[in-house]
Amino acid sequence: MPTSTVQTIPGASLAIDRKARANVPASIQNTRPVSVRILDFNDVVIPMEPEDAMLEAARCVHCPDPAPCVVACPAHNDIPSAMWLIEQGRYVEAAQLYRETSSLPEICSRVCPHEQLCQGSCTLQKSLATIQTGALEAFVTSYARELAGTTIPVGEPTGKRVAIVGAGPAGLSCADQLVQMGHQVVVFESKPTGGGLLVYGIPNFKLPKEIVSAKISDLERVGVEFVYNAYIGQTRTIDDLFNDGFEAVFVGVGTLIDSPMDVPGEELPGVYKATEFLMRANTPLEQLPPELRSRPQVGKKIAVIGGGDTASDCLRTAPRMGAEQVICLYRRTEREMPGGRHDRELAKEEGAQYQFLTQPVKFHPGEDGRVAQAECIRMVLGEPDAKGRRKPVPVEGSNFIVEVDTVVKALGYWPDPIIGKTTPGLETHDWGLITVKDKTTGATTRPGVFAGGDDVTGPDMVVTAMVAGRKAAAGIDNYLKEKK
Numbered sequence: 001m002p003t004s005t006v007q008t009i010p011g012a013s014l015a016i017d018r019k020a021r022a023n024v025p026a027s028i029q030n031t032r033p034v035s036v037r038i039l040d041f042n043d044v045v046i047p048m049e050p051e052d053a054m055l056e057a058a059r060c061v062h063c064p065d066p067a068p069c070v071v072a073c074p075a076h077n078d079i080p081s082a083m084w085l086i087e088q089g090r091y092v093e094a095a096q097l098y099r100e101t102s103s104l105p106e107i108c109s110r111v112c113p114h115e116q117l118c119q120g121s122c123t124l125q126k127s128l129a130t131i132q133t134g135a136l137e138a139f140v141t142s143y144a145r146e147l148a149g150t151t152i153p154v155g156e157p158t159g160k161r162v163a164i165v166g167a168g169p170a171g172l173s174c175a176d177q178l179v180q181m182g183h184q185v186v187v188f189e190s191k192p193t194g195g196g197l198l199v200y201g202i203p204n205f206k207l208p209k210e211i212v213s214a215k216i217s218d219l220e221r222v223g224v225e226f227v228y229n230a231y232i233g234q235t236r237t238i239d240d241l242f243n244d245g246f247e248a249v250f251v252g253v254g255t256l257i258d259s260p261m262d263v264p265g266e267e268l269p270g271v272y273k274a275t276e277f278l279m280r281a282n283t284p285l286e287q288l289p290p291e292l293r294s295r296p297q298v299g300k301k302i303a304v305i306g307g308g309d310t311a312s313d314c315l316r317t318a319p320r321m322g323a324e325q326v327i328c329l330y331r332r333t334e335r336e337m338p339g340g341r342h343d344r345e346l347a348k349e350e351g352a353q354y355q356f357l358t359q360p361v362k363f364h365p366g367e368d369g370r371v372a373q374a375e376c377i378r379m380v381l382g383e384p385d386a387k388g389r390r391k392p393v394p395v396e397g398s399n400f401i402v403e404v405d406t407v408v409k410a411l412g413y414w415p416d417p418i419i420g421k422t423t424p425g426l427e428t429h430d431w432g433l434i435t436v437k438d439k440t441t442g443a444t445t446r447p448g449v450f451a452g453g454d455d456v457t458g459p460d461m462v463v464t465a466m467v468a469g470r471k472a473a474a475g476i477d478n479y480l481k482e483k484k
């Protein structure tokens with residue numbers, strides 16, 4: 001088992017009666033009834049009760065080291081030890097244990113695709129229900145925050161100033177670690193508030209925004225300064241930041257440009273880009289850039305195009321905005337969908353229908369000039385591409401019409417090239433992703449500039465961005481020490 005400062009199981013797996021543990025009945029994750037939850041944007045999950053948490057954690061059979069759940073977690077959270085603490089009711093210690101390897105446990109516990117990571121690797125899946133690792137992490141971290149608050153331990157001041165560009169999961173986690181190392185941190189964020197896609201993408205019914213603002217307040221309390229509406233590359237460059245006395249810069253600007261479809265009619269009124277749709281539907285208007293401070297106009301029949309997490313979020317946002325018929329158009333089959341299965345199941349529960357092997361090729365306007373029809377073509381799956389995914393191939397002459405009054409394009413994201421273009425010596429590739437020459441530190445080709453998160457990997461996950469921010473903080477700390 002990984003080492004930790006919190007007491008772990010004495011005798012490790014030897015003392016565990018696995019049969020007895022397997023007989024503890026599994027808890028179920030409670031969600032609010034569909035008919036009620038689609039009327040608002042509040043959290044759909046009903047938090048665990050302390051007694052249920054103890055019982056659920058007691059089901060952990062404590063696999064021999066290395067436990068598959070620890071290996072599958074990108075942060076390598078010491079999940080078995082946390083389960084051991086939770087089953088004894090030592091919730092605050094369990095929360096502390098998660099904080100040793102994660103800067104955003106309240107957030108990752110709610111948004112990670114657990115079924116593909118820790119929970120998906122739980123050995124109980126062979127015969128029994130897997131442990132609800134995410135729900136337990138969410139329970140203890142919220143419990144500990146309510147009971148004892150959360151304090152970030154600040155390191156001995158080093159007198160070094162570090163700039164962070166972008167206040168998404170990567171930037172926030174980098175800041176969280178750098179203050180613990182004693183550095184002075186200023187975060188420059190182009191939007192009116194911090195959180196990145198945690199606020200301007202992932203809907204409130206999945207991740208309540210106050211959880212993100214609580215993390216930002218934690219950082220502010222220990223002296224991290226946030227400068228909002230600062231679009232680096234335009235308002236100031238990275239060179240300007242060095243000239244202002246920052247000794248290192250972390251770039252965590254994500255990939256926020258929606259991929260276009262390049263089909264006729266995609267500029268019609270009623271056709272939205274996913275990010276704009278989600279931001280305008282879900283975010284308090286005062287937290288939006290001024291030009292986006294109005295709700296999207298959603299009709300009764302909405303089509304969402306795409307198969308990722310963003311598509312699931314749009315499908316689930318639509319009924320909350322008043323849509324009565326919600327359909328997902330996806331060019332491959334469900335098997336190839338990149339989005340998390342759990343989110344898709346929730347979308348189905350909330351009424352989303354799926355039409356697979358379907359590709360819109362044109363949007364037609366109605367008499368009022370708004371989109372009224374999506375002209376689609378049928379697809380079949382052809383040979384696998386370079387990544388082994390079977391390529392969708394259009395069936396000639398198979399065009400058909402889907403009646404719609406609103407369309408949301410959730411087709412993926414591209415990086416914003418502005419940082420690469422305005423930073424001499426910073427190498428980029430693939431339309432603007434930042435080249436990292438050392439993956440363990442996030443060091444880029446420009447000395448003193450580090451990067452991590454989606455702007456390096458392309459669109460990925462909150463937990464991977466969080467881990468990248470932490471690794472870069474360690475890289476920056478070493479760089480500053482060596483520089484001295």
Ligand SMILES: Cc1cc2nc3c(=O)[nH]c(=O)nc-3n(C[C@H](O)[C@H](O)[C@H](O)COP(=O)(O)OP(=O)(O)OC[C@H]3O[C@@H](n4cnc5c(N)ncnc54)[C@H](O)[C@@H]3O)c2cc1C
Nearest residue numbers: 166168169170190196197232253254453454460461462465
């Ligand atoms: C709709 C949607 C739903 C998702 N759902 C999930 C999910 O359920 N689970 C999951 O694990 N992942 C999910 N993801 C992916 C996840 O949100 C991202 O992988 C993660 O947020 C990446 O973190 P990041 O810090 O690299 O970038 P971001 O979160 O994109 O943050 C980048 C920040 O940098 C700012 N910025 C950009 N350019 C500049 C600049 N030039 N100057 C200053 N600031 C700048 C941006 O405004 C933003 O605040 C989802 C993504 C989307 C789009």
